[in-house]
Structures are given as structure tokens and as C-alpha cells.
Amino acid sequence: MDDATQASWAKGELREVLSLMMIGTCVWFAGTQLGLFSLLLTFTTFHQLHDLLMLAICMSFGIAAAAIRKSLTLRRVMISRDLAQSSAASVARHDAMTGLANRRLFQETLDTRLASVQAPAPVAVLLIDLDRFKPVNDVYGHAAGDAILCAVADRLRALLPIGNVVARLGGDEFAILYDYGKDRETVGRLAQQVINALSQPLPWGESRIDIGATVGIALASPEISTAETLLHAADLAMYQGKRDGRGAFRFFQAEMGIALRARAQLEQELRLGIECGEIEPFYQPVVSLPGRELIGFEVLARWRHPVQGLLAPDAFITLAEETGMIADLTWALMRKACTDARSWPSHLQLAINISPLQLQDRQMPARILAILTETGFAPSRLEIEITETALVNDIEAARTALTSMQSLGVRIALDDFGTGYSSLYHLRELKFDKLKIDRSYIASVPLGAERAKLVDAIIALGSSLGLVTTAEGIESSDSVDWLAGQGCTYGQGFLFGAPMTKVATDRLLTEWTDGAGNLVLDRAANGPTLAIEPRTAAAA
The missing domain is CATH 3.30.70.270 (Reverse transcriptase/Diguanylate cyclase domain)
Structure with missing residues (x-):
């Protein structure tokens, strides 16, 4: 408390005491004039001192009242201070929202x-x-x-x-x-x-x-x-x-400390890589069956790491989802892919996967529309692939998002069909344009008739619902012939080409163009030879 505050406080106390003493004096004056003190005369030996004695008594009552009032005020201040200190100590040691210890x-x-x-x-x-x-x-x-x-x-x-x-x-x-x-x-x-x-x-x-x-x-x-x-x-x-x-x-x-430091470094490098454009789209061909006409590409992410070289998605996609960077990664990838594909034939489609976290974002359709508008890419050429895992948390939010995107002209494909939680339920509740048969089913076809029946049933299901089907992971011509015979619409796999860069894709389009300007795979060759990555499913 500074000197000015102390002086102000002292003046206030003095004023209060004088006021109460003045009140006592007024009481004495009123009592004297009205004869209220006459009963005390019999007990007073010196009558001439009576007035002075009563004045002193009245003024003393005023001083006593001031002292009592000050005492009560100080007590209230001390109690309030103790409560405030106790509350401050509690707040300083507890979480305000949950009430738990901090x-x-x-x-x-x-x-x-x-x-x-x-x-x-x-x-x-x-x-x-x-x-x-x-x-x-x-x-x-x-x-x-x-x-x-x-x-x-x-x-x-x-x-x-x-x-x-x-x-x-x-x-x-x-x-x-x-x-x-x-x-x-x-x-x-x-x-x-x-x-x-x-x-x-x-x-x-x-x-x-x-x-x-x-x-x-x-x-x-x-x-x-x-x-x-x-x-x-x-x-x-x-x-x-x-x-x-x-x-x-x-x-x-x-030993966990070593792994954590490596993860923290990779997380920092990934964030920087997204900002600097190190995550780039690779394109894997999708062809119609049985003619093998090129109808578009699936966009797959690759990280061109400055030290480790080209990294496949399994090295960073999970990390991006856990750290919340998946949205920035996907939008940057989509923007780059739509820009690349503007110069390709207008009938070629782009398919890109959306993570479960993004599907819960109510602004997702608006973000996609903004990218399409910015790049000048036609919505009818874009296909969004979602997995059944993305539909489990909130099917109503998924329904709203899918309907909004389809109203723009964007196609919706249910990816990895048969590996999720409730495939038939989602097919009944939501409107899809395409089913993508998971590569694990395609790989099992040569293993026996029972496995082949599962794939046949999926194709038949899609056909009965008016949906086209795409078989993933095709690696042999025998699989192509069998799938085409069962009515599968499209095929995708290393038989037709591994994921490739924009430069390699441009060269592929040139080589696949026939004299009439159509894009057709060379039937005499065992698939194109432009793939720059090993022809293994793990690389996808």
C-alpha cells in the first residue's frame, strides 16, 4: 500500500470516528432538551457535572461503535482474503474445465x-x-x-x-x-x-x-x-x-526413447515436406475390361524425401492421420493432380482417396469444389474413394457429404469392398457409383473355386444395384480374362502399370494413343514397361 493510499485510508477512518462522535453528541443534545436524562439525576452526586458526563458517555458510545464496526469490517476482509487465497490455490492446482488435478x-x-x-x-x-x-x-x-x-x-x-x-x-x-x-x-x-x-x-x-x-x-x-x-x-x-x-x-x-526421437524427427520432416511440396501424386492406370482401354488413373501419394528417397504411403500416411496433417496432405495432392490432368484427354478420370477424418468435415464438399474451381478441372472427371471404415462413425454425416459431392457431379466409389464392417448395410443406406473389389479377393481367385465365387458374388451384387466394379491388384492376364467373363467393368494393377510420375504418365499417354486418337493398351505386350517402381503390391 503506497503513501497516498495510506493517507486516504486514515482520512476515511478519522471521518468515520468523527461522524459517529457527532451522532453521539446529537443524541446527548436531544436527550438534554427532552429531559431524557432526568432519571439519572438521583444517581449523580454533582448535578453540575451531569451534562458533561452524559456528553462524554454519548461520545464514547460513538467511538465504541466505530471500533466495533472497524473490527467487523477487518474480520470480513480477512475471511474474504482467506477464501480468495484458498480458491486461488485450488484453481492453481486444478483444471478449470474438468475439476481434475492439473x-x-x-x-x-x-x-x-x-x-x-x-x-x-x-x-x-x-x-x-x-x-x-x-x-x-x-x-x-x-x-x-x-x-x-x-x-x-x-x-x-x-x-x-x-x-x-x-x-x-x-x-x-x-x-x-x-x-x-x-x-x-x-x-x-x-x-x-x-x-x-x-x-x-x-x-x-x-x-x-x-x-x-x-x-x-x-x-x-x-x-x-x-x-x-x-x-x-x-x-x-x-x-x-x-x-x-x-x-x-x-x-x-x-529402447523406446530411440524410436520416439526417430518418430518426432519424421513428423517434423513430414510437416515441412507437405509445406514444400515434397508429397507428389503418382498415377496408376485404370482400364476397361476386356478391351483394356485406358479410362483414367488412381492418384497415389509418394513422398520424395530429400534424404531417404522415394517413400511409399505406408511410411507416412498413418503418421499424417495421427498428427492431423492428412487433410493438408490430401488437398495439396488433389490440387496438384487436378492441375496435372488438365492437359490429358478430357474423358480420363482421376480417383483419389479421402481419409475417414476428412469425411467427418462438413466443409469437405466446399473444399473440393474450391480446388476444382481453382484448377479448372471438371467435377465429372473426379472420383472420390472412401473406405467403409470412414462410414462407421457417423453415417448421417457421410450421407450429407456424399450427396453434396454427387450433386456437384463428382463420382463416389466404395473402396476395398468386403474388408469393412457392414458392406451390405452401407450399400443399402448410401448411394455409390462404383465398387472397388479389394486386392486380397483378386489375389485369391487362382487359389480355388470357392475364392472365385466370392468375387463373382461381389460383381453380381454390384451389377444388380446398377454399380460398376473395379478389380484392384490384377497381375496376370488370366485374371483379366476371368474377371471380364464375370462382368467386371474395370481393372487396375501392375499388369497395366505401376504408379508413375507425371512425366512417365505423359509418355504413357503418347505411347497408348493409336492412329485414331484412342487410348488402348498394347495387347501383345505383358503390360506397359513404363513403371518406375517394383511390380509388387507392397509398393502401391
Whole structure:
């Protein structure tokens, strides 16, 4: 408190005392004039001192009232200050949204627990990271994201035994401090219970939101004996679980640090690679059956890494989906592919895959339209491929997105048919233009009649629904003849060409053009020889 404030406070107190003394004087004056003090004359020895005595008494009451009022005011201020300090301390150690302990309180509690017993303490830290949470705010809004975090907090509280601590460390990351006593096996059981609980769908309006959780576990040991080192070890274990496919728990092991550093570096390089245009489209031919006329290309991503060379999708697509970079990658790939294909014959189509996360984005049709408008590529030449996995979370959102794209003239293909969750249900509920038969079915055709019947049934199903069919992974001429005989519409595979660059594709178009200007594969050759990658399914 500065001097000016102190002086103002002192003047205020003096004014208050004088005011109350003046009130006492007024009471004395009124009492004297009205004879209210006459009853006290019999008890007063010196009558001449009566007026002065009553004045002093009245003024004393004023001073006493001022003192009492000040005392009560100070008490209220002290109580308010204590409450504010207690509230501030609670806020500083708890998450405002979920009410859980925050990182600070969690670390303090963990350090206290580790110091209270002789090392190593029977303490485990479970670090929980939500799966598929990042797109929620973009797709459903921040209110939905906040609701999910609160629901996760409630589910974790319900699971945790009394005496243990659950905290929200920040974002979609939670932590549990668990004292497992003499039974270390309970740590794994608790981690699995957490995964099961958080994998249950969360209702939001008329939709449901499916997330999940990956859990990293670190146990206190002589080498890992502080809150900081335990949290770091659990973080490494959690990232290992993410790399292994998510929805699992992993215990910390020393070698995990090396893998995590490599992943972090690859993530940084991928983000930079997307920004710098290192992810480029490769084009795999799609032909009609049985004539093998070229009808278009499927767009496949390749990363031209400055150090590691050309990388196939399995080296970076999963990472892009986990880190939320898949949307930027896909839109950049689509923009480049549409630009490349503008100079090709106008009947050739482009097929490009959309990730499950993108299908939940209500702005996806608008983004596609913006790219088509920017590049001048006709919507009727674009085909969007989606997998059944993308349809599971929210079929109504999928229906809206697909209808919007088809109204633009864009075709929709159901990719990898037969490998998803509920193929017939999706065919009934949604309108597709094409079925793509998964390569695993095509590869099984030569193995026996029973396998061939499955492919025949898919082709017949597509035909009965008015859908064209594309067989993926064709690698032999015998497969072409059999598929054509069953009524399969289109074929795609290394027999017709591996994914290739724009330059190689331009050269291919020149070589496949006959005298009449038609694009036809050379029937005498065993497929084109322009593929620049090994002819193996793994390279696709």
C-alpha cells in the first residue's frame, strides 16, 4: 500500500470516528432538551457535572461503535482474503474445465508419494492420450470437444480406486497416479479398463462421437524415481502404443526413447515436406475390361524425401492421420493432380482417396469444389474413394457429404469392398457409383473355386444395384480374362502399370494413343514397361 493510499485510508477512518462522535453528541443534545436524562439525576452526586458526563458517555458510545464496526469490517476482509487465497490455490492446482488435478498438483503429489516410502515405491504413472480427438473441434465444434473432455474425466474418476489421483495434464492428455501395492498385475488391468471405458461412444446431439485411448505406463524404479522422469517414461511408452496402432497400453522400456526421437524427427520432416511440396501424386492406370482401354488413373501419394528417397504411403500416411496433417496432405495432392490432368484427354478420370477424418468435415464438399474451381478441372472427371471404415462413425454425416459431392457431379466409389464392417448395410443406406473389389479377393481367385465365387458374388451384387466394379491388384492376364467373363467393368494393377510420375504418365499417354486418337493398351505386350517402381503390391 503506497503513501497516498495510506493517507486516504486514515482520512476515511478519522471521518468515520468523527461522524459517529457527532451522532453521539446529537443524541446527548436531544436527550438534554427532552429531559431524557432526568432519571439519572438521583444517581449523580454533582448535578453540575451531569451534562458533561452524559456528553462524554454519548461520545464514547460513538467511538465504541466505530471500533466495533472497524473490527467487523477487518474480520470480513480477512475471511474474504482467506477464501480468495484458498480458491486461488485450488484453481492453481486444478483444471478449470474438468475439476481434475492439473499437471502441477499431479507432480507435487507424485513427488510427495515417492519421497514418503523407501525406493522403489509401488507407484505407477499411466499417461492417457485420446485417439481421434484432434478432428472433433474442427468437425463438431469446441463445445463438443469440451463435453468429451468432461465425460472422459467422469469415466476416469469412476474407474480409479480411492486414494489414487487422476489429472488432466493439458489438451487431450490425462494421467493417473496409481499405487499398486504388492500386485503389479493390477496396473495392466487398470490400463485395459481405461481403454475399454474411453472407447465407448459419446452421444452428441443426433450423432455419436467415437474416440479411444492409448496408455503409456511407467513404474517407479531406482532409475526412474522422480515425477519428471516417470512422466517422461510414460510419455515414451504412450507414443510406442500409438505407433503400434493405438487403442493399446505399453509399459516403458529403455529402447523406446530411440524410436520416439526417430518418430518426432519424421513428423517434423513430414510437416515441412507437405509445406514444400515434397508429397507428389503418382498415377496408376485404370482400364476397361476386356478391351483394356485406358479410362483414367488412381492418384497415389509418394513422398520424395530429400534424404531417404522415394517413400511409399505406408511410411507416412498413418503418421499424417495421427498428427492431423492428412487433410493438408490430401488437398495439396488433389490440387496438384487436378492441375496435372488438365492437359490429358478430357474423358480420363482421376480417383483419389479421402481419409475417414476428412469425411467427418462438413466443409469437405466446399473444399473440393474450391480446388476444382481453382484448377479448372471438371467435377465429372473426379472420383472420390472412401473406405467403409470412414462410414462407421457417423453415417448421417457421410450421407450429407456424399450427396453434396454427387450433386456437384463428382463420382463416389466404395473402396476395398468386403474388408469393412457392414458392406451390405452401407450399400443399402448410401448411394455409390462404383465398387472397388479389394486386392486380397483378386489375389485369391487362382487359389480355388470357392475364392472365385466370392468375387463373382461381389460383381453380381454390384451389377444388380446398377454399380460398376473395379478389380484392384490384377497381375496376370488370366485374371483379366476371368474377371471380364464375370462382368467386371474395370481393372487396375501392375499388369497395366505401376504408379508413375507425371512425366512417365505423359509418355504413357503418347505411347497408348493409336492412329485414331484412342487410348488402348498394347495387347501383345505383358503390360506397359513404363513403371518406375517394383511390380509388387507392397509398393502401391
